[in-house]
Amino acid sequence: MNQLTLSALAFVGGIFLAAQGSYNAHLGVLLKNPFLASVLAFFFSTIFALVIAIISLKEFPDKETIRHIPFYMWFIGGLFCVMGISLYYYTIPRLGMASMISLGLCGQLIFAVIAGHFGWLNLPTEPITLRRTIGVISMIAGILLINLK
Numbered sequence: 001m002n003q004l005t006l007s008a009l010a011f012v013g014g015i016f017l018a019a020q021g022s023y024n025a026h027l028g029v030l031l032k033n034p035f036l037a038s039v040l041a042f043f044f045s046t047i048f049a050l051v052i053a054i055i056s057l058k059e060f061p062d063k064e065t066i067r068h069i070p071f072y073m074w075f076i077g078g079l080f081c082v083m084g085i086s087l088y089y090y091t092i093p094r095l096g097m098a099s100m101i102s103l104g105l106c107g108q109l110i111f112a113v114i115a116g117h118f119g120w121l122n123l124p125t126e127p128i129t130l131r132r133t134i135g136v137i138s139m140i141a142g143i144l145l146i147n148l149k
Contacts, residue, residue: 018101024085025092034089038082102143109139 001009020041028037084104091100113136116126126132 018097021085021088021092021101022097025089028089029093034086037089038086041085042082099147102146106139106143109136 024037024041025034027040028034031037088100088104095103113126113128113132115121116123117128119125
């Protein structure tokens, strides 16, 4: 896929994440528990992902491949996902969607720039440059403009 197509897919993915956050935050308010909303969201996400995986799966990983996967890799992504998404569901009704999404994206961007610079989490190394630093500072300035009353 070319860069434009990948960028468009990333943009649409962001829309889906913002929309699901809003719907599930509202579900958490109605249920009076953001973690219960997370359980329901992840339950149905699992069903949808399972169907898509079955449709798209060409072959199952072999035992040797599975055996070499570190123990923590089976659950750490799910743990971080539940914590991050549940925090979104908890904060959206209290901060508003624009504030929560802007602050959440800021956290993601700052972590991504630092993690990429050091190559954490098996990421390709992407040095922090003046351009990236200006981009992060610009985003922080934008978040201040969005959130200051």
